[in-house]
Amino acid sequence: MPTMTMIEALRDAMDVKLTQDPSVVVFGEDVGYFGGVFRCTAGLQEKHGQTRVFDTPINESAIAGMAIGMAAHGMRPCVEVQFADYVFPAYDQLTQEASRIRYRSNGQFTCPMVVRMPTGGGIFGGQTHSQSPEAVFTHVSGLKTVIPSTPYDAKGLLIAAIEDPDPVIFLEPKRLYNGPFDGNHKGKSVGWGSHPAGQVPEGHYVVPIGKADVRREGHDLTILAYGTMVYVAEAAVAQAGIDAEIIDLRSLVPLDLETIQASVEKTGRCVVVHEATRTSGFGAELISEVQEACFWHLQSPIQRVTGWDAPYPHATEWDYFPGPDRLARALIKAMED
Amino acid sequence: MPTMTMIEALRDAMDVKLTQDPSVVVFGEDVGYFGGVFRCTAGLQEKHGQTRVFDTPINESAIAGMAIGMAAHGMRPCVEVQFADYVFPAYDQLTQEASRIRYRSNGQFTCPMVVRMPTGGGIFGGQTHSQSPEAVFTHVSGLKTVIPSTPYDAKGLLIAAIEDPDPVIFLEPKRLYNGPFDGNHKGKSVGWGSHPAGQVPEGHYVVPIGKADVRREGHDLTILAYGTMVYVAEAAVAQAGIDAEIIDLRSLVPLDLETIQASVEKTGRCVVVHEATRTSGFGAELISEVQEACFWHLQSPIQRVTGWDAPYPHATEWDYFPGPDRLARALIKAMED
Amino acid sequence: MKKTAKLHFPQPPARPDETPDFSAHDIGVAGAIGVPPLDIQAKDAREYANGLIRVMDDDGNAVGPWADLIKGRDASTLRQGLRDMLRMRAIDKRMLNAQRQGKTSFYLQCTGEEAIGCAFQRQLQTGDMNFPTYRQQTLLVAADYPLEPLFGQLYSNSYDPMQGKQLPIMHSSRKHGFFTISGNLGTQYIQAVGWAMANALTGDGNIAAGWIGDGATASNDFHSAMLCASVYQPPVILNIVNNQWAISTYTGVASGKSRTYAARARGYGIPALRVDGNDYLAVAAVSTWAIQRAREGFGPVAIEWFTYRAAAHSTSDDPSAYRPKNEAAAWPLGDPIERLKTHLISLGEWSQERHTQAEAEALDEVTAVQKTVESAGTLVNPGPTSPATMFDGVYAEMPPHLRRQRQEMGV
Amino acid sequence: MKKTAKLHFPQPPARPDETPDFSAHDIGVAGAIGVPPLDIQAKDAREYANGLIRVMDDDGNAVGPWADLIKGRDASTLRQGLRDMLRMRAIDKRMLNAQRQGKTSFYLQCTGEEAIGCAFQRQLQTGDMNFPTYRQQTLLVAADYPLEPLFGQLYSNSYDPMQGKQLPIMHSSRKHGFFTISGNLGTQYIQAVGWAMANALTGDGNIAAGWIGDGATASNDFHSAMLCASVYQPPVILNIVNNQWAISTYTGVASGKSRTYAARARGYGIPALRVDGNDYLAVAAVSTWAIQRAREGFGPVAIEWFTYRAAAHSTSDDPSAYRPKNEAAAWPLGDPIERLKTHLISLGEWSQERHTQAEAEALDEVTAVQKTVESAGTLVNPGPTSPATMFDGVYAEMPPHLRRQRQEMGV
Numbered sequence A, B: 001m002p003t004m005t006m007i008e009a010l011r012d013a014m015d016v017k018l019t020q021d022p023s024v025v026v027f028g029e030d031v032g033y034f035g036g037v038f039r040c041t042a043g044l045q046e047k048h049g050q051t052r053v054f055d056t057p058i059n060e061s062a063i064a065g066m067a068i069g070m071a072a073h074g075m076r077p078c079v080e081v082q083f084a085d086y087v088f089p090a091y092d093q094l095t096q097e098a099s100r101i102r103y104r105s106n107g108q109f110t111c112p113m114v115v116r117m118p119t120g121g122g123i124f125g126g127q128t129h130s131q132s133p134e135a136v137f138t139h140v141s142g143l144k145t146v147i148p149s150t151p152y153d154a155k156g157l158l159i160a161a162i163e164d165p166d167p168v169i170f171l172e173p174k175r176l177y178n179g180p181f182d183g184n185h186k187g188k189s190v191g192w193g194s195h196p197a198g199q200v201p202e203g204h205y206v207v208p209i210g211k212a213d214v215r216r217e218g219h220d221l222t223i224l225a226y227g228t229m230v231y232v233a234e235a236a237v238a239q240a241g242i243d244a245e246i247i248d249l250r251s252l253v254p255l256d257l258e259t260i261q262a263s264v265e266k267t268g269r270c271v272v273v274h275e276a277t278r279t280s281g282f283g284a285e286l287i288s289e290v291q292e293a294c295f296w297h298l299q300s301p302i303q304r305v306t307g308w309d310a311p312y313p314h315a316t317e318w319d320y321f322p323g324p325d326r327l328a329r330a331l332i333k334a335m336e337d
Numbered sequence C, D: 001m002k003k004t005a006k007l008h009f010p011q012p013p014a015r016p017d018e019t020p021d022f023s024a025h026d027i028g029v030a031g032a033i034g035v036p037p038l039d040i041q042a043k044d045a046r047e048y049a050n051g052l053i054r055v056m057d058d059d060g061n062a063v064g065p066w067a068d069l070i071k072g073r074d075a076s077t078l079r080q081g082l083r084d085m086l087r088m089r090a091i092d093k094r095m096l097n098a099q100r101q102g103k104t105s106f107y108l109q110c111t112g113e114e115a116i117g118c119a120f121q122r123q124l125q126t127g128d129m130n131f132p133t134y135r136q137q138t139l140l141v142a143a144d145y146p147l148e149p150l151f152g153q154l155y156s157n158s159y160d161p162m163q164g165k166q167l168p169i170m171h172s173s174r175k176h177g178f179f180t181i182s183g184n185l186g187t188q189y190i191q192a193v194g195w196a197m198a199n200a201l202t203g204d205g206n207i208a209a210g211w212i213g214d215g216a217t218a219s220n221d222f223h224s225a226m227l228c229a230s231v232y233q234p235p236v237i238l239n240i241v242n243n244q245w246a247i248s249t250y251t252g253v254a255s256g257k258s259r260t261y262a263a264r265a266r267g268y269g270i271p272a273l274r275v276d277g278n279d280y281l282a283v284a285a286v287s288t289w290a291i292q293r294a295r296e297g298f299g300p301v302a303i304e305w306f307t308y309r310a311a312a313h314s315t316s317d318d319p320s321a322y323r324p325k326n327e328a329a330a331w332p333l334g335d336p337i338e339r340l341k342t343h344l345i346s347l348g349e350w351s352q353e354r355h356t357q358a359e360a361e362a363l364d365e366v367t368a369v370q371k372t373v374e375s376a377g378t379l380v381n382p383g384p385t386s387p388a389t390m391f392d393g394v395y396a397e398m399p400p401h402l403r404r405q406r407q408e409m410g411v
């Protein structure tokens, strides 16, 4: 089986779908000739032609609006927003339009489209290249929101997203593009080549949307994580020496509550971790569901470890990023309580 | 003391500040000559002139962007978005710009501005005249988000918001504009004239941002509510016959956690209610904070009563709206557990 | 004294207690402006964007090159146009009435603007798609959309194809080339461009038409649409209905110092025409030209339809608060129905008697359907609703959390 | 065969292995375009928006009416301009170097575009405010912003006035008329309009200048700014820096079929001029005129500065992947420093020797400051940071939840 980075896996997913399905088109800023600032679409225009893969003006709401029109017509656009930080001009089109075309037309028109965007910090990108906006999409009914943490999942989820009959917000943890990252920024960076999840099958396969992945089985405590935080969780677990179960959610909406509930009922403790700002982050939703579903099993308060409620700072990035130290402290606290 | 509707109270707040402070300006769609589709600014242009109160093109991001520029210069714009459902084109300017001007310039520039918008359903407005978008603002550090439930608070909070050194999202529960509304839509509608909170002092006063209001003291359970839901809570409490404490949050960010915590520690039970869609709604944040702060006091899971995770439907509006019946059921459940 | 900067605040020509005054508008003369070649470029389209294309002169005669473009057509097509407009007016009348009687929550007329959508739609083919606003019910009517679902949606009853999910006036009919209306102004405009791109990419031979009001040209999506249409050159017609008002706001607040909305489109490199929207023949002729241009691959075109919103913005609005009561009557380009009627009579193809009869027929037909549909329930007397359907169609397949919520609803 | 619609995809004149080719650009001749009256209206500004205002001819002589507008100026102002540009280039050089050495995470040059910001800024008054993008460091330099904070921000060390909160290149200096840069393209443009409205409303006599790249003209905020400037007529100058590229994307993807960006602005009813941005004299003259127009209350004006991005987009970019390596050298309007130098030499006010010396002086000065500032820490060797400051300035007063989080951080 070939080894791929997450970038290659994403590109491969688009390549598979572009090849298979003539209604798939890929576009976005710098996505065509150049192949994207993160190179996710490199070579796709050359291979599939510019009617399938093309550059757009710098207007994210136009990108979303065009995609909606095409999707309603019957095509399957898969568009890129250069950084998740730049999706906000498209927020109206995505949340008020894409999300509701099916509903408000009572099924006459639908909106099968994917909006890919690199998310999260850890690259010294400052306030405008580091944000994690998942929560402002998970609040919107009609949208699905997914986020892979491995090349394998990235390809399988992206194919699933392109084939999904409804609009999917597809978040790509940019810090995982080239290798797993556990938050130890001073450590040596490793590539996907040496990681089992860097093994990516050729051709078509899907990772179904709505299914979480138990990344580590454990008995003491459940960690709910997604994206980069999955690796931070692994590191924190090792550091704290706690037998935690780590669940990689993969899909935020729909959420695999069944898997979560089973785990928390088993462990009786739960810590939620994400990189986005704390207040009204997706962690809040997780905590709400868990405390309601598992109240009688909980032996300590559910903790949140998150980005702070400040814009992502540049110089003190690593004090902002919820790394393994902070998470380990929370794990220990959750065990002590 | 004069009696005012919430509309009159809001207008009076703007009038007071326009009179007192030459740097205050008021603008928005239909806000000038006509005085706003809900009449909140009626008469203000005539009184203060069109350099102070004026109409804008139909572009909410332009409204926000102009306000940011003016606020950075030193003025205090108080702008209206015609319905909260139409704030999304301004989402980029509000969340990526207004919220961070102070931070990213390290205090060289600031952004004292207010964005008023009618929010919530109950007027057969369908998907695009009924939404409650508070949660997608509370997630954004640098913004404050407030929502009054009475004419008295509306005026005092709006004056506080205009005087605040930072940007404030000011949500106006449109169903409360002309009178309290407890969700019994078949009941007779009453005006503010007969309600004590319809008594509004003339001239200048503030209701501080960040302070909740205990609307009803009780011992069995704490209800966290805001906007229209405060009255729904009152009705549900009467209906369920439970001695609940009702807290009107008034300010979502910053949140008066102290008042909330004291109450839940006393009652040991908590129900959260809002009209917005459930997933990732502000209720999730409240639940997270409460379960963390009051875990050892909680005697039953915290319940959420919310709008469903669907676009606001037109015909079945009252099945969508979280009315007193649903809330009463949740109260009883919270007591039984 | 040194000059300093002062802000400018655009004003309408007249306020409530003033005399209507449209003298600032240069409406030109009928027949004066030519028909551009199908492949015209924006840079050569100056006169079409700044002038006003008119076909019918003051006596109802069709004159000039645009008249020639459609002169081969049978008079029956014009009678059909007249009937479409009469039907539209009857529907508006009955629906307004229903709202006044509390049978529906909200309505919104298109009085004075009937020619635009009616004549445009009749030039389209099956498969073409409009991206309308709430004031283009004309497109549905001229696409022969049945009255039952039209009224059904007004009453959110069992005739309602949207099953009560949408507002009374936010129609959708894929079959009739009518894209689901959004309450959020402007959004449909760039979607129309996307759809037209799909037309070109799939080679289906169809076209798209975006619609926007003068006020909503201020929206971001107007810009997106003009820009992307200019860049990718899809087969799209970008219609701007300039009816002088956006609720209480005068069109000057949307146009600023732009000469015309068509001129603004031309700034994007899109050939643009400005047309008398109250002149059924002008609308039919220009639409025919524009649709052919788009369909044959000569790229996008923008059309500013110059008209006047004769009615209130909606049933929530009282225009006497912001403009003279008799302003509509002073509109220099008259009423579209009256003008087409005059033309047909002057051709000897119509008469006052036939007109009166046609008016009555339209009203009778509409009233009859309305009655039938009302029997299934109205707002004051609602038919049975099934709230659980509110969870259908949020997604193609209902995810677990919605299933749980439906259960929790207990219905 | 019937024609059908096909999409168009704009292409650059040349790709990596092709020969640079700017022959499609009509650059006109120096001195050909006149100076419009200060109160010119958009409708009369056609030639200014579609042509190209140039002052220096190929031999470095200043010719034509725009040259006359500034001919009274002392040669020392031009030498200052040259020194500003040399200093700018030295800073770019040193900063790029620092990034290459890993001392900072990111840098971005303005090579080839130095004349625009340098000459514009020197015509402003204290109190005027620029709303720049990341490629207008020229404005800071020509506003005599000290080098210490400039380098301090590059290294996020104790010299950094932003205390490490912002990216190296996202400067802010209220005192120097430089609004805090946003990473989100376009947003500053409508904010500039709002600020200018405040200038007019408070009567402070100052003006605002918005800046945007050709690529970012596609953003919604470009539209908002043009629209609101047209509506309210505030004292704002809306600058468009057309440097032919937006990262890897050719300017044609932003312009579509618009003739020029200036022409697009003119569609909004704003008088617009298109100017050779590599001609220091043209920039100085047009800026002088535009600033006077705005300040004296004649309303907004748009200026398209026609130039070429000679360097990579940023240190993350390698332009050889999408354009010919030697394209910059083929730019028909040359290099701004070379051109001003030639002009000054032809005036007898400068020499090659003085130039070489000035270059060295600039580099020495910059290098010296850089050294000093580096001693306080760089990315590879960071100075002490105080993470707790990350909570300062989110709000004027720290709310309880941030106080709790600061505590939780444990610093």
Ligand SMILES: Cc1ncc(C[n+]2csc(CCOP(=O)(O)OP(=O)(O)O)c2C)c(N)n1
Pocket (backbone or CB within 6 Å): B029, B058, B082, B086, B089, C135, C183, C184, C185, C212, C213, C214, C215, C216, C217, C243, C245, C246, C247, C309, C313
């Ligand atoms: C994004 C958005 N902002 C505001 C509104 C409220 N609104 C509804 S109709 C309208 C006026 C529209 O005027 P125009 O575009 O001229 O269309 P007309 O009503 O004249 O047909 C406004 C401001 C809205 N629906 N959407």
Ligand SMILES: Cc1ncc(C[n+]2csc(CCOP(=O)(O)OP(=O)(O)O)c2C)c(N)n1
Pocket (backbone or CB within 6 Å): A029, A058, A082, A086, A089, D135, D183, D184, D185, D212, D213, D214, D215, D216, D217, D243, D245, D246, D247, D309, D313
């Ligand atoms: C809203 C937004 N979308 C995308 C980006 C990513 N981005 C940064 S610079 C750039 C190109 C800008 O080109 P242009 O406006 O021509 O300015 P130039 O770099 O040429 O000076 C892009 C797409 C961004 N910063 N903001």
Ligand SMILES: [Mg+2]
Pocket (backbone or CB within 6 Å): C213, C214, C215, C241, C242, C243, C244, C245, C246, C247, C309
């Ligand atoms: Mg209108």
Ligand SMILES: [Mg+2]
Pocket (backbone or CB within 6 Å): D213, D214, D215, D241, D242, D243, D244, D245, D246, D247, D309
């Ligand atoms: Mg550029």
